[in-house]
Amino acid sequence: MALELPIYLDNNATTPIDPRVLEAMMPYLTAVFGNAASRNHSFGWKAEAAVETAREQVAKLIGAAAKDIVFTSGATESDNLAIKGVAEMYAEKGNHIITCPIEHKAVIDPCKYLEEKGYQVTWLKPDRTGQVSARQVAEAITDKTILVSIMAANNEIGTVNPIAEIGRATRQRGVFFHCDATQAVGKIPIDVEAMSIDLLSASGHKIYGPKGVGCLYVRRHGPRVRLACQMHGGGHERGLRSGTLNVAGIVGFGAAAEICQRELAEEAVRLAALRDRLHQGIVAKLDHVTLNGHPTQRLPGTLNLSFAYVEGESLMMKMKDVAVSSGSACTSASLEPSFVLRGIGVGDELAHGSIRFSLGRFTTAEQIDYAIEQVVRGVTELRQLSPLAESAEGSTGRDAK
């Protein structure tokens, strides 16, 4: 059978909706249209029942109690609610927040916003693999610390943090732990109890659910976390997030979580094997390729590579039938290369030549083999064009700095 092009290897950006998820959603986009807050008729009851089922499905995936799940519009909203909600609620207790400069912008920007408002933020420097240690966190905690926000897994490089250890350290010191687990949930086991997580952000569209829906886990017991709500209105979601519930989206998120719950163990093994096949296939044919991120503590489907002497945007143009992302400045509106790669000490030259491959549920071995061919061909052609490759070989001196 002919390979269908283009190939999608950008699953950390977003995932397609699983057909099983769409099927679960369809009734709520058509016949069952009620408002989950309508308490006086069956239209509302049906919608509410569907939302509560989804709440249980999502909770189960992260080892939480269903009542601790607050549905939101996505992980960006969840991050904002967690960080600004804690900061505002516990302003009397302290003004210190601990996070990391390679978090998602949805964590970084609320923290910067709070800095402008007078809060103190400690930005823990990750190591060269992208990890932050529990020890770093413990050493940064002061009696003014009200929140630690550390991601479970990085979106660009896939590095997984020692979340359980960080959770132990924060719990021991009585500081709330927020974990942006958007890239980790559904891909690796996440358990808010075992990992002592107090607040956790997740998103539907990263796990084959729809866009525009996510959740914030807000621990109610041991310890109880209180938040200042960021969206005032009808008092939905325990008063933490007003607004008519996105019933169809929530049902889809629940169905997606339920499928992940069932298939995670097997899928993680399958994806890691495909990811390693891609990595091995590329380095077998190309020199001067470096891995960005942790060699082993990494999401099963994420592979971030830098190709020396080659610029990322031009490489993506060469392999135009393979959809990936790059840390090159040329792919963004700014002139700076990826702040994540810079944050873990990758030089700008190699950051410009980085490509993120993120595999997913619908990635096949045939697609991986095609991607290997395209990458090898593209890099080889561009290196023939590159004055940097030429000067590295020593055939011509390079005058430029």
Place this chain on the structure above:
Amino acid sequence: MPYSDKVMDHFTNPRNVGSLDKNAPDVGTGIVGAPECGDVMKLQIKVDPDGRIVDAKFKTFGCGSAIAASSLATEWLKGRRVEQAGELKNADIANELSLPPVKIHCSVLAEDAVKAAIEDWKRKNGRATEPPAAGADKP
């Protein structure tokens, strides 16, 4: 990235890729940009005794439009007199390739590379201080 057909054409089939002997007296070499910035262009011209550019080569590390801009510049240089070549403006390259605003710096880099190559050739041939006026390049 919605590039024009001309960018895609030069990117897919770059003209005049390669290197000339940078130590040869009739070759001028310009290398501009920096790897940390994601763009390095090496552009070379070979000039005959009459001051006519008989060959031009390039190698570029950079995005698609940087590669296209250098390819176009070499195409444009070949057959021109050195003093004419110095008149090449980045806007000509940007217009010809319909570069989007964020890519204008690629055309600037190409202009800089052309100028640097001409300067290098002039330096080798003892003309660095002379103005690029007509007749000034007669031996």
